Amino acid sequence: MRSSHAFLGRVLVLCYLVASFLSSVVTLPGSAWGQTVSLQAQVIYAANQEGGVDSRLGSLAENLKKTFRYSMYELLDAPKGSVALNQMWRTALPDNRWLEITPTTITDGQYSLTVRVLLSDGKAPVNTVVRLRRGSTVLVGGPSHQKGVLIIAISAS
Amino acid sequence: MPRVSLTSKEAAAFLPEVNRRIDHGRAIAARAVRPGLREVMWDHPRLSLASAFTAILLIIGLTLSQMQMWGLSGTTGRNGVEILSVDVEEDASVMVFQAPGTSIKVIWVFEDTST
Numbered sequence: 294m295r296s297s298h299a300f301l302g303r304v305l306v307l308c309y310l311v312a313s314f315l316s317s318v319v320t321l322p323g324s325a326w327g328q329t330v331s332l333q334a335q336v337i338y339a340a341n342q343e344g345g346v347d348s349r350l351g352s353l354a355e356n357l358k359k360t361f362r363y364s365m366y367e368l369l370d371a372p373k374g375s376v377a378l379n380q381m382w383r384t385a386l387p388d389n390r391w392l393e394i395t396p397t398t399i400t401d402g403q404y405s406l407t408v409r410v411l412l413s414d415g416k417a418p419v420n421t422v423v424r425l426r427r428g429s430t431v432l433v434g435g436p437s438h439q440k441g442v443l444i445i446a447i448s449a450s
Numbered sequence: 451m452p453r454v455s456l457t458s459k460e461a462a463a464f465l466p467e468v469n470r471r472i473d474h475g476r477a478i479a480a481r482a483v484r485p486g487l488r489e490v491m492w493d494h495p496r497l498s499l500a501s502a503f504t505a506i507l508l509i510i511g512l513t514l515s516q517m518q519m520w521g522l523s524g525t526t527g528r529n530g531v532e533i534l535s536v537d538v539e540e541d542a543s544v545m546v547f548q549a550p551g552t553s554i555k556v557i558w559v560f561e562d563t564s565t
Contacts, residue, residue, distance in 0.1 A: 353554075360549040360556060405534065410559065418542030419559050422534040429530030435559035 329375040330396040330404055331450045332382050336370040339363040339434075340441025353430065353446055360432075363441060387438050389413035392445060402427050404449040410436060425449050531555045 335353065344365035346354045357366050372384040381395045391411040398405040404425045409417040410433060423431050427450050434444035456464065491498045533555060538544045543560040 356552045356554045359552045360554060403530075408557075412561075416539065418539045418561070419544050419557065420537040421544075421557055422536075423557075424532040424534055426530030430554055431531045431533075432554055432556040433559065434556060435561060437561055 328399070329377050330399065331373070331375045332394050332396070332406075333371065333373045333448050333450075334384060334392055334394075335368060335446040336372070336386060336392075337444040337446065338365075338367045338369050338387075338438055338441060339444050340365050340439065342440060357444070361434075361444070365441070366444075369443075386410070386436070386443065386445070388436070390436060390443075392433075393417075394447065396449065397422075406447070406449060408433060408447060410445070412436075423447075533557065 335350070337347075337350065337357070339357070339361060341362075341364050344367060346358065346366045347368045348354075349368045349371075350357065350366060354366060357363075369387060370384075374382045374384065376382040376394075376396060378396055378398065381393055383391055383393050386392050390413060393407075393409040393411060395407040396404055397407060404427070405422060406425060407420065407422050408431075409420050411417050419433075421433075425431060425448065428448060430446050430448045432444055432446050434442055436443045485493075531554070533546050536544050536546060536557065545558040545560070546555065547558065548555045
């Protein structure tokens, strides 16, 4: 009787060990397996003219005001999309420009993204790779637009 | 003692039926007694506690992994952004900076205005 209990106990312990191992293998890097990356871009027009700060920018507005010296920030567009790893997400920017983002890896909740801003002639003056933590934002700015510039806030989740 | 009389048919079936019942009893006795789950748990309190602890750890691990909390102290900075590389075309200029007092990194592209 005692030996059968001991055997059952060993089997249970073994099952837990196997389950623990499998769960750690499957769940920790699992976020990168076949998952899509949700991308969000906020296309902001910044200029020194009247207009103030667009209330739709939310918490980003404070960071913009601290970082730049423009008097007006207007949210032009806020495209969103979901793509699989190594698939390109493309969205139109003003003045026949394009924003291309390709998520390449997800490691420990951090997203590596290749970001390109294409000009109207198809040239990409800058090709950058950034690593973003979930919910963090990186700004790509500088392309001229009307009397000011475009600032693109990019985040991934 | 009352006299019992059997027909020849009943007498022929009597002994085999007795043997069948004896064999059936032996088979039941030989069958292993399976302890119930409750009995196993009460007899092995340490095993039960270890099981509960392991289950809690698994649930916490699954929850954290789904929330992707493992990488909080990863290679990205305090603001969660790291610029790994910036490739610039020949006629373009780029500045990467972070304004003091803010948590946002900026990649600033200077367009070539000569064209």
